[in-house]
Amino acid sequence: MELINPLVQEYAEKFSSAEDVLLKEVSDFTTANHPEHHMLSGHLQGKFLEMASMMIRPRRILEIGTFTGYSALCLAKGLTDDGVLHTIELRENDAAIAKGFFDRSSYQERIVLHTGDAKDIVNKLDEVFDLVFIDADKQGYIEYFNLVFPKVRKNGFIFADNIFFHGQAIEAEPKGKNAKAIKEFNQYINERTDIEKMILTLRDGLYLIRKK
């Protein structure tokens, strides 16, 4: 399912600030070298993550699913001067690529990259988060949400990506296990009363969640 009219997408990109040089390099490198390059947030969503982070001014950010580092570099732009972004990546190859880009950025000292399974690592982080970005395996979303929720401050935010799952999560009976998992996650989030939530119809759908 085509979620966004390509003309609208093109127009929005044209009338948005361009990606900075390093982000463009992350994107170009990933497109040229990674078979799953479609997973990268990209220009418009990256700009949104940057803008939102600039508005929130988080002291602590957690990202679950680093991939090649694009979204972490966008989110880091809003950090306070003493801010730190923790990002978790399961696959060593992706983590190594991301690290190469982080080391060349001005956030080298403030991005902490953890390599391993977020389901183990989140519990070990002794932090209170202002902003969390969930963007890893779709079948883990409910578990990630429940792991991070106690660590998010009151009025802190959780963003979760791919909430339409290419349009399949909207179907009455989605066939794929990832689409089913996202559909269940959306239902779960919608039924909770301890959060405020809205789905932003950006790219593949982004859940914006505020802890009450």
Ligand SMILES: C[S@@+](CC[C@H](N)C(=O)[O-])C[C@H]1O[C@@H](n2cnc3c(N)ncnc32)[C@H](O)[C@@H]1O
């Ligand atoms: C959609 S990509 C992330 C894209 C990235 N946030 C961006 O916008 O550029 C998902 C990533 O999550 C990672 N991942 C999957 N399961 C994970 C887990 N259990 N713990 C940590 N990372 C995981 C994958 O290896 C993959 O690199």
